[in-house]
Amino acid sequence: MQTPEFQGTHLWDRLCWAKENLEPHQSEYRVVFEDNIDECASILVPDPNWMACALQGGILPPVEVYWALAEDEAKPDFKKHTRGYLLHNTKPLDAMTEEQAIEYLIMKDVPQHVWRDYQKANRPKLVICKTNQLPKTREWRNSWKIDESVNAIKEVA
């Protein structure tokens, strides 16, 4: 199905169109990351409707738009967004592969301090894996950490 020309259309309207017209895609990819050394590892799970939008193309804005909004929100005098138009008026991205979509999602939904310099850390802080590589049960879930023997760069590449 051809994506309508969506630049200038409210992003929420695009998502409603996608909900109506696209098949959800349940990704097998998971992103395991450690945000805080005192806490257990987090596991990011892509939303199937969002993934359908990413694979379709022409719907999602560039990830930099989200960074701009996050910068605005981090200001102490933030009351409400005044640059929401960036979500709606910036040219949407073309279709992504599933792997590209996961990279985009990391840059959107994982804290920047985790992924920006991850290869310079003393140990892996972020790993992309498949669901079958995660523990089969949630036993000791609050103690889960990334295995330090994992070669993060090799695994991510």
Add this chain to the structure above:
Amino acid sequence: MAGTILADDIQHSTAGSVGTEYVVSGSVKFWVNAVQQGTTAINDSLNISSITDQGVGRSLISYTNNMNNINYCASGLNRDGGGYNDDFNIGLDNGGTWSTSALQFWCHNNGTANDCDNQAMVSAVGDLA
């Protein structure tokens, strides 16, 4: 966009009319139905980009279209237990993530963090960015 209808009011044949701004303002802006047990996954949703499993009973949902401010109104339901009076709840502590782009929620059982056994459901109304 093809198929767009522009209108300021919707009128019923006998019951009067309502401004479309009421429809827009009153619509749910995001919703998610997720499982926390096993491998966390999203069953279905609208306006959600991901869910992050942060530990027992704790999840973070991120939105595709940001909310306009942090004064939106969210609600949730934890489908769990086998009896009508089981003390299963869903909540957010004061220190948890609450922003225009994400929301953290806890599922708990009798005051203890507990993975929702069946479905954790969260939605919100408010203004979009």
